[in-house]
Amino acid sequence: MERPMLTTLVLRSLQAPREVARFLIALDLPMSARFTALGAVMALSAALGTAAELLFSFVTKVDLGPPTNPLPMALVQGALMLYAAGAMAFFGRQFGGTGRFADALILVVWIEFLLILGQVAQILVMVFFPLVSVLGTLALIGMLFWLLTQFTAALHGFDTLFKVAFGVIAVFFGSAMLFGMLLLSFGIVPVPAPL
Numbered sequence: 001m002e003r004p005m006l007t008t009l010v011l012r013s014l015q016a017p018r019e020v021a022r023f024l025i026a027l028d029l030p031m032s033a034r035f036t037a038l039g040a041v042m043a044l045s046a047a048l049g050t051a052a053e054l055l056f057s058f059v060t061k062v063d064l065g066p067p068t069n070p071l072p073m074a075l076v077q078g079a080l081m082l083y084a085a086g087a088m089a090f091f092g093r094q095f096g097g098t099g100r101f102a103d104a105l106i107l108v109v110w111i112e113f114l115l116i117l118g119q120v121a122q123i124l125v126m127v128f129f130p131l132v133s134v135l136g137t138l139a140l141i142g143m144l145f146w147l148l149t150q151f152t153a154a155l156h157g158f159d160t161l162f163k164v165a166f167g168v169i170a171v172f173f174g175s176a177m178l179f180g181m182l183l184l185s186f187g188i189v190p191v192p193a194p195l
Contacts, residue, residue: 021154046074097156107151
């Protein structure tokens with residue numbers, strides 16, 4: 001993809017997200033291209049996470065121990081994106097939507113790409129203003145929910161954003177509770193950090 005087109009798509013994603021979602025769906029990319037894009041954002045996100053961890057440790061002078069291995073992080077990221085695409089397609093269809101998993105996948109991959117760009121900006125801010133980067137995290141979370149709502153509406157042809165937003169939030173928290181119960185049932189519990 002040419003850089004001017006990519007820049008335009010990024011900016012339009014913030015200005016007219018449903019228009020961009022329809023454009024991405026209309027590309028009708030083969031599944032191999034969609035999974036290649038998934039792999040690319042998995043790798044980028046994992047590498048960025050490791051870089052951010054190292055930079056945070058350097059800027060704050062807090063010893064976080066050895067850096068996290070990016071491979072498990074990438075695999076978890078990929079699994080979460082596949083789940084998000086599946087949930088976006090499945091739950092939307094339960095409420096009369098017409099979206100397909102393949103299209104949901106490319107939309108989720110694009111959202112992740114936009115979040116990666118936001119994280120790069122956040123890392124740059126962290127170098128000079130570490131405390132302000134917390135606001136960046138909140139902005140990225142808000143952008144995630146906003147884009148999920150807009151893209152889900154475009155994917156399924158929904159008009160009422162309020163209902164879609166409610167559905168996105170309900171599925172998000174429902175999924176978090178379900179995964180939490182599954183982890184607990186397998187005996188996997190979060191370990192508190194040492195003081």
